[in-house]
Amino acid sequence: MDPVLIEQIGVAAAMGLIGAVVFAAIGLVSGTDETTTLAPLTLLVVLLGVPPAGVFTFFLAGAVAKHMTHAVPTALLGIPGDTLATPLLQDADLLRKLGVPHIALRKMISGAIIAAFVAVPLAVLFAVMLAPFGQAITKTAPWIFLCAALLIAYFSKGRWAAVALLIPFVVVIIALQTLTAKYDTKLSISYFLGIAIGPLIADLFTVMSPQGRERMKRDKVRQFNLAPDVKGWSGYFPNPFKVIDKVQTRWTLITAGISSATFVFSPVAMTVVLGELVGSRIKHAYHRLTTVLAARNGVTEATYIAEALIPLIAFGLPLSPVAAGPAAPLFNAPPRFTVDAATGQTHNLHNLMNHWEFLGYGLLAVALAALVSYPFAMNYARRAAMFVSRKVSHEAIIATFVGLIIVISVWEGALLGLLVILTMGLMGGLLSRNFGFNTGVQFMGYYTAVLSVPALIKLF
Numbered sequence: 001m002d003p004v005l006i007e008q009i010g011v012a013a014a015m016g017l018i019g020a021v022v023f024a025a026i027g028l029v030s031g032t033d034e035t036t037t038l039a040p041l042t043l044l045v046v047l048l049g050v051p052p053a054g055v056f057t058f059f060l061a062g063a064v065a066k067h068m069t070h071a072v073p074t075a076l077l078g079i080p081g082d083t084l085a086t087p088l089l090q091d092a093d094l095l096r097k098l099g100v101p102h103i104a105l106r107k108m109i110s111g112a113i114i115a116a117f118v119a120v121p122l123a124v125l126f127a128v129m130l131a132p133f134g135q136a137i138t139k140t141a142p143w144i145f146l147c148a149a150l151l152i153a154y155f156s157k158g159r160w161a162a163v164a165l166l167i168p169f170v171v172v173i174i175a176l177q178t179l180t181a182k183y184d185t186k187l188s189i190s191y192f193l194g195i196a197i198g199p200l201i202a203d204l205f206t207v208m209s210p211q212g213r214e215r216m217k218r219d220k221v222r223q224f225n226l227a228p229d230v231k232g233w234s235g236y237f238p239n240p241f242k243v244i245d246k247v248q249t250r251w252t253l254i255t256a257g258i259s260s261a262t263f264v265f266s267p268v269a270m271t272v273v274l275g276e277l278v279g280s281r282i283k284h285a286y287h288r289l290t291t292v293l294a295a296r297n298g299v300t301e302a303t304y305i306a307e308a309l310i311p312l313i314a315f316g317l318p319l320s321p322v323a324a325g326p327a328a329p330l331f332n333a334p335p336r337f338t339v340d341a342a343t344g345q346t347h348n349l350h351n352l353m354n355h356w357e358f359l360g361y362g363l364l365a366v367a368l369a370a371l372v373s374y375p376f377a378m379n380y381a382r383r384a385a386m387f388v389s390r391k392v393s394h395e396a397i398i399a400t401f402v403g404l405i406i407v408i409s410v411w412e413g414a415l416l417g418l419l420v421i422l423t424m425g426l427m428g429g430l431l432s433r434n435f436g437f438n439t440g441v442q443f444m445g446y447y448t449a450v451l452s453v454p455a456l457i458k459l460f
Contacts, residue, residue: 115298157436194424202429316350321440
């Protein structure tokens, strides 16, 4: 074999393993948003100069691992592991009240691992089918971003409010760009990071306000009840096809296939809609709950994989909520990866890897995530949940990410970079909390500002 190829595979495997371990642990901590965690760490990996295959496997293994272990706090503690775990919470709560949270957890994790292995080849296939239109799409990138921003905004929680809010949000970005340009400072990463940690910055400002602090106070410490764990298999690595029955396997495969073909719609919306589709087809209450949980967690995996891979492979442009959010460093991380604002030309993983490499390294990433997260969550979920809820400081994790983001912003734009992060974060966080103007819409607003607005000005 080619020594260069062997070295490339070795780097990719090592980075995939690191991503799987790190994000399997992060997934255990409730409320850790994908954008706030995946994006900054992937950006750090890119800026450290890791080869393209290593960057890709790090991101994908991390995303897959996190969407397996986010089921642990969701099923056992009754608090969503991250944003995409929110649609799973109601059914998981019902099973916890029935005294079988461990069953809910196993169904969710098993559905996720099956869907992940299905989603990678299907996403690559759909991307290859769309690739012939890539050149035409690249030429019309400003208008596609504008349409995609409007579409994603409409399908967000904010609906028409989110669509209308795109205008002032884009104006603020253009104003900040004009300000920083006067000091010969061109920023891109700082906008991206500000949007990513918007809800966190909004919370920090709220805590500093007496009125906001009073509103956030709680009368008592929140309590969680953990049911005893019951192991129903021998060995360390259970067979996921034996954990979920044939009906649940079939619905998981169907919903994973559907979500692997879509890349424009909100991942949360896809999880809710396909879960309702499955639930409407099953009459028995208990079987409906377990089947919906398996299918929905499979959809979280498949949607994330498809929304990152299809735009990346076919166009090189971040034309999906995931691509514009958590996966944004794979597309645009100057100076290594760029999307040219004037022409829509790209230099990122789309140009540096071919279809077969995306397929091979994608399956490698999923396999590494499965080897790390699946048996760990199946065997040690209860102990891990107890450890995290009792010993892990949520504030320490938040402080770690805040420190990382400050370092990156100061590296890119010194004081101006930090001010842009604070401004974008505070505005974006408040808009997200109060109007449903989520981070996916905000990222599309950023690309509208840098791509679509110049084209509109030139046209008129």
